[in-house]
Amino acid sequence: MKVSDFVDRARLGWARSRPELDVSSIEVMARIGRIGALAAHRAGRELAPAGVTRAEFDVLCTLARGDGPMRASEVTAATMLSGASTTKNAERLVKRGLIERLPWENDGRVVLMQLTAEGEALIDQEFPHMLASDARMLSGLSPHERAQLAALLRKLALTVESMS
Amino acid sequence: MKVSDFVDRARLGWARSRPELDVSSIEVMARIGRIGALAAHRAGRELAPAGVTRAEFDVLCTLARGDGPMRASEVTAATMLSGASTTKNAERLVKRGLIERLPWENDGRVVLMQLTAEGEALIDQEFPHMLASDARMLSGLSPHERAQLAALLRKLALTVESMS
DNA sequence: GAGATCTATTTTACTAGTAAAATAGATTGT
DNA sequence: ACAATCTATTTTACTAGTAAAATAGATCTC
Numbered sequence: 001m002k003v004s005d006f007v008d009r010a011r012l013g014w015a016r017s018r019p020e021l022d023v024s025s026i027e028v029m030a031r032i033g034r035i036g037a038l039a040a041h042r043a044g045r046e047l048a049p050a051g052v053t054r055a056e057f058d059v060l061c062t063l064a065r066g067d068g069p070m071r072a073s074e075v076t077a078a079t080m081l082s083g084a085s086t087t088k089n090a091e092r093l094v095k096r097g098l099i100e101r102l103p104w105e106n107d108g109r110v111v112l113m114q115l116t117a118e119g120e121a122l123i124d125q126e127f128p129h130m131l132a133s134d135a136r137m138l139s140g141l142s143p144h145e146r147a148q149l150a151a152l153l154r155k156l157a158l159t160v161e162s163m164s
Numbered sequence: 165m166k167v168s169d170f171v172d173r174a175r176l177g178w179a180r181s182r183p184e185l186d187v188s189s190i191e192v193m194a195r196i197g198r199i200g201a202l203a204a205h206r207a208g209r210e211l212a213p214a215g216v217t218r219a220e221f222d223v224l225c226t227l228a229r230g231d232g233p234m235r236a237s238e239v240t241a242a243t244m245l246s247g248a249s250t251t252k253n254a255e256r257l258v259k260r261g262l263i264e265r266l267p268w269e270n271d272g273r274v275v276l277m278q279l280t281a282e283g284e285a286l287i288d289q290e291f292p293h294m295l296a297s298d299a300r301m302l303s304g305l306s307p308h309e310r311a312q313l314a315a316l317l318r319k320l321a322l323t324v325e326s327m328s
Numbered sequence: 329g330a331g332a333t334c335t336a337t338t339t340t341a342c343t344a345g346t347a348a349a350a351t352a353g354a355t356t357g358t
Numbered sequence: 359a360c361a362a363t364c365t366a367t368t369t370t371a372c373t374a375g376t377a378a379a380a381t382a383g384a385t386c387t388c
Contacts, residue, residue: 033200035320065182066177071336072337084377127182156302217343
């Protein structure tokens with residue numbers, strides 16, 4: 001009758017096959033990987049009807065919360081993809097009319113990206129759905145637990161971001 | 165002088181551009197995505213010298229903690245990739261001599277996968293390094309905080325896994 | 329002020345991942 | 359028993375992501 005998650009099962013496996021190892025760090029890191037992958041799949045499915053991929057939506061969100069046009073390199077840093085991917089995603093988004101690219105007068109190497117009205121509209125439509133979907137995943141936790149989890153993850157994020 | 169993580173900055177952006185939205189669920193879900201992506205990049209870099217990708221290493225770990233040979237479909241479920249990816253990863257791993265594939269006498273459709281001695285050796289060599297790397301990422305948290313974080317993530321994982 | 333060097337983005341050539349079709353073996357209903 | 363159906367894996371055809379080279383613009387040094 002006991003309920004187990006993916007990591008409980010993985011720990012049982014390691015305990016049997018490599019009993020000498022202390023695998024306790026997977027309790028946190030493997031769960032983050034697993035939950036992240038499940039959430040990513042879910043986001044992809046939910047965005048499909050809107051005709052954008054997760055990566056494209058991530059670019060749109062980055063631009064939406066930015067203060068004015070952003071450099072391609074800033075978008076690259078925020079999305080954690082390669083510069084080459086930013087070029088490709090930008091091309092697809094321009095083709096769909098969701099963003100536009102403009103040169104920057106102060107530096108001819110730089111390409112600025114900004115949402116079109118249609119891109120803003122897509123965010124206004126879809127971002128609340130993503131927030132609601134995220135909230136549903138958190139529905140098993142009390143408000144206090146969510147706050148605690150957010151604070152612990154923030155602390156972890158600060159360490160991991162500083163290591164990279 | 166205040167330190168902020170990726171999500172603190174994202175929240176500031178949303179607060180400015182979409183002040184009417186309650187974006188609090190990104191406090192948990194976006195941090196999980198971000199930490200997961202950073203950890204995945206790190207794992208890829210650390211595995212490169214061993215000559216395996218993260219996806220291949222994930223297959224090897226799945227087999228290492230399994231009890232005997234596993235079906236291709238079980239590996240597919242554990243890695244969260246497509247069946248087609250399992251076929252490709254298995255081919256590369258067979259070519260590198262790290263796993264072998266065998267038919268199953270009870271059902272001719274099934275392909276069983278198991279580690280070779282060389283595959284076991286690679287896990288014995290590399291898995292402890294991955295655990296140590298994970299532990300370093302957690303070094304900013306006290307043992308009590310790690311346990312609390314693991315427990316909260318486990319609760320979240322149970323919800324999210326049941327939703328999928 | 330002109331080469332040398334550095335930097336931002338794009339292009340090229342390639343690898344990884346996928347959905348859907350194909351294949352091949354098992355099961356079911358009559 | 360045998361055609362129809364179901365299931366596990368592989369193949370095919372394609373998309374997404376990347377590293378490294380190419381391009382083009384800026385900066386630095388003398």
